[in-house]
Amino acid sequence: MRLIQTVRLIQKVGAWVDERLQLATPMRETLQHPVPRQTASWAYVFGSAALTVLALQVVTGILLALIYVPSAGEAWSSLQVLNHQVTLGWFIRALHGWGSNFMVAIVLVHMAEVFLFGAYKFPRELTWVVGVLLLLMTLGMAFTGQVLRFDQDAYWGLGIGASISSRVPILGPFIVKLLLGGPIIAGATLSRFFALHVFVIPGSLLAFVGLHLLMVLKLGINEWPMPGRIVRRATYLREYHELTRKDGIPFWPDAAGKDLLFSGFILLCIAVCAMHFGPFGPGGQPDPTIIQTAPQPDYFFLWLYALLSLLPPSMETPALLIGPAIALVVLLTLPFYSGEGEKHWKRRPIAVLTILLVAVALGTLTHLASNAPWSPVMDAWSGQPIPAQYLKGRTALQRQGALVFQAKQCHNCHALDGVGGQRGPQLDRIAVELTQDQLIRQVIQGGGNMPAYGKNLSPAETTALVAFLETLHPNGQDVARDDESRTAQTPARP
């Protein structure tokens, strides 16, 4: 009996509140709006998952702000406090960090899916444009968030941001100072990124998410594309309404089940990752005088890190300054030059190829960046000895050459038996590829991508080093020799 009374009381209070708010009816109507039957699909769950992760980010972000201190002198220690002293502080940090990773991934998948399903076409052009802006804000949140984890990577990452901005013609130095909030990366920089990460970007993000959702409701969710079902401005709206009337189901409760399940699954994944892998950093202290560091961006910017080391130097600045602008214009204008026509991916081979190309390119660059073969291994010369088999049975001169190889940091860029840097070529069979004269020339004059060592090697050191290099060939394979009939003018290998 008491239960029934309680329920009645709650209903009464609810009715009293709604009499004043008058929100129940419009909310019910919104939730029950008809959607095409086939959109209740596992392919349509990414938008709602992104919304769920956004909610998680807002909540965990506020929780972190209870402890975090946005001061260049104290941010790092406040992160240590979160990790080690505050009860479950590490877990909240881990949730926020993994939430950010999942967010970027889900938003990208959502975008690819919307593109492949032709959902950006008439009349959902503005929904797409707002979506592109939301992608930019998501990446903005990811980058500013990485800065708030104020460690060595954040500090030097800001330096990279400043270096890139400084290349803008004429305005460069001004942009750098506005970005850093002063002449150097310091307290004002962190405060500025804190304001961006906590107020400016989330504020606009939430407003734009509101617009995005409003348009999804007003214009209806994109119908499942069918080959041959052509979008025409004159007839589309009538056809869509007919589809939802004849073959529609209410979004709530019929179509929302998969959204809910998937959102829950994503939350579970984030929680499991957070528990298993823990929070991200912070890495070393943000002290610029500790220069023994090799900064790396977080995973969603690794492709950029790779691109910046693989592009020819002369193309870098144009690619950095013009590339993003072109990409942005292409994305923003996409629904205007392709607003009608086929939606189905089977009839849009260029769209499918574009997605594949972008995915393969991003994947490859990210993979390359995760082992960064272009970075010298800065401590290989002192920390990674030459494998023993390269020293056994060698003459004194050759062993002296191996010493030179280590002492002159050759090992930082050249690997032996898979150990050492990969900046330059692996040298295990260099004696087969270059003759003695070519080796000497390469060492002394450099070339290709190698510095010249002429000034820093005595003749004795060069002789020893080349003697060692000449031992580097597979067993039984002969070393390269000059053709006896020619003089030593053999051109060096390019």
Next chain:
Amino acid sequence: MSLREGLSRRGALMKLGLLFNGAMGTVLAVPIVSYVLSPLLRERKTGYDSWLNLGALDQFPVGQTRLAVYRNPVVNPTDGETANIPCWVRNLDNEKFQVFAINCAHLGCPVRWFPQSGLFLCPCHGGAYYADGSRASGPPERGLFEYRYKVQQGNLLIEAGEMLTTGAPTAGLTNIDTGRPPCA
């Protein structure tokens, strides 16, 4: 008072109100924009750079390249350690010096000096520079940025205060890669 008169008075009041708010908005925009642009405006007034003492000359032996640290001249109380900026000092002959920015001319990562091979190496994308700061190999398009320096009463002074990047007023232009082959 007729209805029409009342309407027109209300209309006038609304226009006046809009105008007043617009004027106030414009007046407030001046301090707001100046506040936002303060990192730029400050420089025009007082400048960021000043001459800083890196220490006595005997800390920098002839023929060697040593790491030096200075405290940035423009400091806020919240800067902590970030205001301590390192740089590389090369003493050529006790009269001529070179003071290099720590930042790689490519993307600003901290370069490390390897005296054995006489190279500055960047850990990020593998930029390499010779002892004189000129580009040796890798993605940088130019040599290391240099600070202006002077020797005063046995001390080495540099003009600093601003992160050295392309286009910064104190970024030395002496090391721009001219396309000539590197010193062999």
